[in-house]
Amino acid sequence: MRVGLRPGSSSAADARAHGFTEADGTLGDWLEIVAASDLVLLLIADAALAAHHEEVFAALQPGATIGLSHGFLLGHLREIGSDFPPGHPVIAVCPKGMGDSVRRLYEQGRQINGAGINASIAVHADPDGTATDQALAWSVALGSPYTFATTLQSEYLSDVVGERAVLLGAVHGMVEALWRHFRIAGDDPVSAYERSCENVTGPIARTISAAGLDGVRNALDDTGRAVFDRAYSAAYGPARELVAEIYDEVADGTELRSVILAEARLAQRPMSPIAGSPMWAVAPQVRERRGTREAAIDPLTAGVFVATMAAQVDEFRHRGHPWSEIVNETIIEAVDSLLPYMHARDVAYMVDNCSRTARLGARRWGPRFQAAYEQIALPRATDEPDVELVAAFTAHPVHAALATAAKLRPPVDIGVPA
């Protein structure tokens, strides 16, 4: 195992701290490492991959395997009318969580059998018949307790759509909309935060992780369930409309063109952070109170959040994704990786500090979700519930799919140290 870095990379110190050195040949210039490897794992940032993939391809040994950690490069190559070079196996092993969770669960796996992060594998090109074995071996080496098969295209679509929708973009828009909603209804800033952001990243995420999507509704008393059903009925439609729009734009390549245009603008002028929004000012106060009080599930917030998850599940199903991918990219990655991280740091911090592609996507689509909740869903959240829609939710096949996947969940604490 050798680490290749671009000249001047800020990760060099980190690599040395983990025992990789120029002296023994385990650390070096990226193109030299590429030229010396039979399996090349391309783990650099999307923008760097878009800018430099031709140099990388040119440096490959004949027949060396191209390994990816998600499908972005495929989307980019299609957009520019290019392709992977022929004669090379192309595989992907895609952990269903952020890098921080991948590493932490891997470390926990030293002590606890079964720890590690779920991953999907994709075999995109298999010229010598070894691609599937290589992908499985890499996934096992990563400590994945549960590996499922998909295609690079399907992975790309669900990954990029998911981070714009319920994994990040929709969460940001939702907590901004709900915080303002509760503030205008008379809550003080801290209570409004506890009923919106804290609720989603705390009790709602934990309940889904332990008891499934329907576990949230089941945890409520009759009064709470009535509020949940109304909120669910009001939010499902506008959320579904937006997930479908995002899906169309990602599948068409429009979203990627936007990212590339943004990269060009950002070379001139940095992105303004969004963490100045007034709700984040009270986050430290809320975190301080955590030890002394357990926030209960807010039924309005729960209805809006679960409806958005269900909308993404249904849209992914409608577009033909396999169940393993649907539950991992919509639910498990959210409640076991991203929401616990946001619980520790807050949502705005995550938006301002995630990958460029995800950050741009969350900023493009988060406000659309906010507006859809404020202008369409919340004004209808006191109307009678749509009984057919609620019945479709309680009888939804996703509950069985998630329960099956949950049996394979690592038996460790997924939480993030503060």
Place this chain on the structure above:
Amino acid sequence: MRVGLRPGSSSAADARAHGFTEADGTLGDWLEIVAASDLVLLLIADAALAAHHEEVFAALQPGATIGLSHGFLLGHLREIGSDFPPGHPVIAVCPKGMGDSVRRLYEQGRQINGAGINASIAVHADPDGTATDQALAWSVALGSPYTFATTLQSEYLSDVVGERAVLLGAVHGMVEALWRHFRIAGDDPVSAYERSCENVTGPIARTISAAGLDGVRNALDDTGRAVFDRAYSAAYGPARELVAEIYDEVADGTELRSVILAEARLAQRPMSPIAGSPMWAVAPQVRERRGTREAAIDPLTAGVFVATMAAQVDEFRHRGHPWSEIVNETIIEAVDSLLPYMHARDVAYMVDNCSRTARLGARRWGPRFQAAYEQIALPRATDEPDVELVAAFTAHPVHAALATAAKLRPPVDIGVPA
């Protein structure tokens, strides 16, 4: 003059009411009318033009002139890799206001010399040397008191960007952000509406129409001007960032691809209206109070609005648009056509009832402006002002350009009957 309509068009009754009849040949099937005309004015909806332009082109007489009222079709043809048919003059006469204003000012022109709406003309193809004369004649016939030259591409860009930014999208996002801002700060719903939406569509628009962009700042006392300068300083940057992003997406064709994707989805499922947002519930109360009290300019709202206009002016200038186009597409069309209409009906009504391309654009970008004001501008609106930015505003060349254009303003009431 003959009117051609698609079979079953709901406009047939309207055409008959204005004296066009099948009997005398002045009303008929659109493709038959096209085949019988030497100047064909294509005034159908953008989506219809995108779907049917090939049939229209095929029906044209040799050498007949193609007349457009804005540049959308050029953008669409470029996007699909097509072009106008050779051998035909292609001209555009583009009124700087919505259809309602075009008609009303034309009617007023019967009594009042100089009434009519400003228009730009563009000559895109001139195979026989008559195109400019035809465009000028059409503009005069429309009653345009002030006609300026541009190109179809420049018109298209400023038109489509403008409606997504300060003409409509930014106004919607801004009033949603400001209403919630004032509500959270303690205002009752009616006062919050008067300080946000009512302020923009009423006193701010009227002051700019009568006294220019700097007239708003000059109308404030010292305390008000200090608030204005801080708000202007906080809002200019994020607004400029967004106008640049919209411009990139429109120029690249990405925005048009989104519209086409949306049209396909909307064939399955109608767009949800956005007028349910709680602020619009108090609009009738505010309108009722209009006779009894004159709302003063709110300096915070004024600073945010004028900064957004200035950002669009600067971005258009940066991209090379002529001054006539900049002041018409950014300021005059807003304060003399669209904002008076929104004052009479309200902003959400306008978003839900404008052309499909504009409606989709306002829904895509309005929430982005809302988020930028809420998350970036308003949290900084109490910081010290950026004195250089404010000095650049007070000395801005746009004031002289607008004053020159204002001399040609029709001497009539631009207001909309309630």
